[in-house]
Amino acid sequence: MKKIMIAISLAAVVSACDSPSKKGADVNPFFTEYTTPYGIPPFEDIKFEHYMPAFLKGMEEGRAEINAICQNPEAPTFENTIVAMDESGKLLRKVSSVFYGLTSANTTAQLDTLSKEISPLTSTYSDDIWLNPVLFARVKAVYEKKNELGLDKEQTKLLEETYKNFIRGGANLPEEKQAILRKLNSDLSMSQIVFGQNMRNEEAAYKLVVDSEKDLAGLTSTQIANAAKAAEAAGLKGKWVFTLHKPSVLPFLQNAENRSLREEIFNAYINRGNNDNGNDNKKAVKELIAKRLEKAALMGYDDYASFVLEDRMAKNSKSVFDLLDELWTPALKKAKEELADIQKEIDKNGKNFKAEGWDWSYYFERAKKAKYDLDDSQIRPYLKLENVRDGVFYVSNKLYGVTFTPLKNVPLPHPDAEAFDCKDKDGTHLGVLFMDYFPRANKKSGAWCGSYRSQGYENGKKITPLVTVVCNFSQPAEGQPALLNADEAETLFHEFGHALHGLFKDVNYKGVGGVPRDFVELPSQVMEHWAFEPEVLKVYAKHYETGEMIPAELIEKMSQSGKYGQGFATTEYLAASYLDMDFHVLKDVSADFDVLAFEQKVLGARGLLTQIPPRYRTTYFNHTMGGGYTAGYYSYIWAEVLDCDAYQAFVETGDLFNQEVAQKFRKYVLTPGGIDDAMDMYINFRGKKPGTDALLKNRGLK
Missing domain, CATH: 1.20.1050.40 (Endopeptidase. Chain P; domain 1)
Structure with a gap:
């Protein structure tokens, strides 16, 4: 009777909201x-x-x-x-x-x-x-x-x-176990939502308020202006506010001379969701891990990773750990070399302290400057947002012949977004692309590509996709251009690779539109390889004031220093990948399970440097705890094995825009959705399985 009454009430809500007597404006x-x-x-x-x-x-x-x-x-x-x-x-x-x-x-x-x-x-x-x-x-x-x-x-x-x-x-499953599964699925869905909302609320709530101008030493004029703007918006006019959104916190850690303030915001950043308040995520994580394991056992698997990986390229946890282990030793060795360089910079400046996590970014920039006479401030003027975007368009056009025309007077998901009509080389409409660049308090962190409509067919007619690229880039001060750092420029190329995947997909059935999680990053990561190629930089990297092309000597410095920092980058990434897998190969979650003690134990046992936290600590690891990349954060490095090898297919021809290779990549990787097995798709393109050599060389680990 209760179910019948609910159904009647839901039907009443629907019919009332769809009443034909409503005015057109209320439909x-x-x-x-x-x-x-x-x-x-x-x-x-x-x-x-x-x-x-x-x-x-x-x-x-x-x-x-x-x-x-x-x-x-x-x-x-x-x-x-x-x-x-x-x-x-x-x-x-x-x-x-x-x-x-x-x-x-x-x-x-x-x-x-x-x-x-x-x-x-x-x-x-x-x-x-x-x-x-x-x-x-x-x-x-x-x-x-x-x-x-x-x-x-x-x-x-x-x-x-x-x-x-x-x-x-x-x-x-028998009926009684299906009832248990239903409850588990509902609980997991809710816990993942709660985790993500807690994380976003935690980021939005924190403010580092600076009220003395001397504490801004080292920051750029744009960073200072943005902090003043943030303070005014928070009702703190005359002060400066820094937040935990990456375009605010990361430049602060990189440039601020005040070490105690760096320590304060660094600790706030790595303790998101771990402050024993209304947004604390430790309980949510424990529930997620326990219920995922319970679901796996119900389905007949030893652990949740086994359940998930069966349906992916990796197939089992051993394959994942084998890859991570192969990279961990050279990455950690390189990170220790970088730490030594950082400590030299500290000692050289007459400081008497051991490098900590809040020192890494600040002194790394100085170590890089000492080694290569290059720092972020030299590159940013040539990476104006609109120019980088046009560089992405240029690469896409050179590879595949596609064009992107700005659209005016069309609905936008947010007033800050822009829209483009995407056409194939023969003029056929491929879809619409939205791009949304800057952070907002009500936007989740990071960068991603999604869609407001996927490609498909209806009554034999192709339905083109509506693709969206969403980022959180450094917002410019009023009246100033948005100048990206190298990581942000690379991110735009990355997300655009996902966009091309969405635009080129051509399948008849929705059920074959997706690809395995550990294959989906191939189209995005392969695009990153073109971002800083000299041939491409000469097209889009123009000084925002003079329009002058980026100097050849600066390109050479970028090339020489390109692999510097990969010890840190690879180690922090692998640490998070291990953490994700370690949680999901558990065979038991006790009532007193301590998620942070577990994190410390598994990462400490592998020798992770104390100065390098994992890219995502447990309480803000939304990729895995929020769903999507559960037992799958390794996918980025798994796909990097593929993308580094795939890029070599272009390099080997002597032409980075070789049309034959580009068309094969589009035909076998970007177009067929999940019609073929993922490895078959790759072999169809490349003619062989990939190895790890290209990845190790690309990251400077070999």
Whole structure:
């Protein structure tokens, strides 16, 4: 009776919100076809009150579509079961793409609360599909006849993936265990949301307030101006505020002469989610690890990593640890050499202290200057944001012939974003690209690429994607240009690789649109290789004031120093990758499990330098604790083995824009989605499996 009453109340909410008597201005935008250019969501017309009714109606329609498949009196076929499933849930996808895109890039307290309300509903909706015995029986009947159906490669892959999703979704479990799985899935979904919101709230809450101008010594005029602007926004006019957003904290650690203030903000940064307050994440982590292990055991696996990796290129945890171990020793050796250089700089300046974590960035810049006569301030003037963006466009055009034309008067996910019409070399529309560059208090940290609509087909017509690249670059002072550092420029190339992957994908079925997590970074990371090639720098690296091309001697210095710092970068990355895996190969999580003691134990045992925290400590490791890269943070280095080897395919021809190689990469890697096995895709492109030599050389570890 309770379930019936809930269903009636939900239906009432949906019907009330979709009443034909409503005025046109009040119609829920999700319930109509978008009439905007390119079918872009009408972001300004979508209000908070539109989301829940759209989610509810989307789930109602999706359930009706699934029920229709189950009740079909005809024998199960590929078309009436597998394709019908793939096409179901259109409205739910429509609202989800907007909602989750905006809660990452432009959230509000209302949206955060709504995320928690929606989480158990969508978890139940998903479980109702994968644990539906009638639906599974129909899918299984088709699967068992797959060799008799005359399916092509893409259809076969869709059938195999659909069947596998049922198995991994618990369809073969007895009813009592399915009930346990449902509860675990709901709890995990909620815990991941809570973890991410805590982390974002923690970052937004912290402020390092500087009230003495002498404490700004070493900072650039732009950094000082931005801090003054942040202080004014916080009601602290006349002071300076620094936050835990990377464009604020990292330059401060790099440039601020005041060591005690560096220590303060460094400790705040590495203790996000670990302050025993309302945003503390230790409890959430413990619950996540324990419930993931419980789910793995329920599904018949020894640990959660085994459950996850079975479906990825790595296949098992041994393959992951073997790769990490191969890189750890040379990376740690290089990091110790860099630490020695840093200590020399400290000693040279007459200081009497041992280098600590808050000293690394500050003295590393000075060590780099001493070795190569190069520092960040020499490079930034040539990396104006718009020029770097045009450099990315140039590389994409040279490789694939695509063009990017600014779009005006189209809906934007945020007023700061910009939009581009992307066309193929033959003039065919590929999709729309949004780019959103600067941090906001309500934007999650980091950089990512997503979509407000994925590529697909409807009634035989291709639906082009709406791709978004979101970053958190250093924001310029008012009236000043945005000048990127080298890492930010490389990040833009990286995320653009993801964007090209989304724009070039061409599959008929949504169920084969994705690739394994440890393959997905190949398209993005391979783009990084072009960022600082002299041939490319000469095109986009122009001085923001004079327009003068970057000098050849500066390019040479960049080339010579390019691998300096890889000890630190590789070690901090590997430390986080180990941490992710170590949590998820646990076979037991005791009631008194201490997540930070565990972190210290496993990283200390490997000899991680105390001056180098892992790139993400446990309480703000959203990649793994927030989902997405769970037992998968190693994916970046796994894919780097691929991308370094792939780039060599261009280098070996003597032409970094070799058209034959570029077209093969597009055909075999960027276009087919997940139709082929990931390693098969790579071998189709390269003609062989990759080795680690190119990666080690690229990072200067060999």
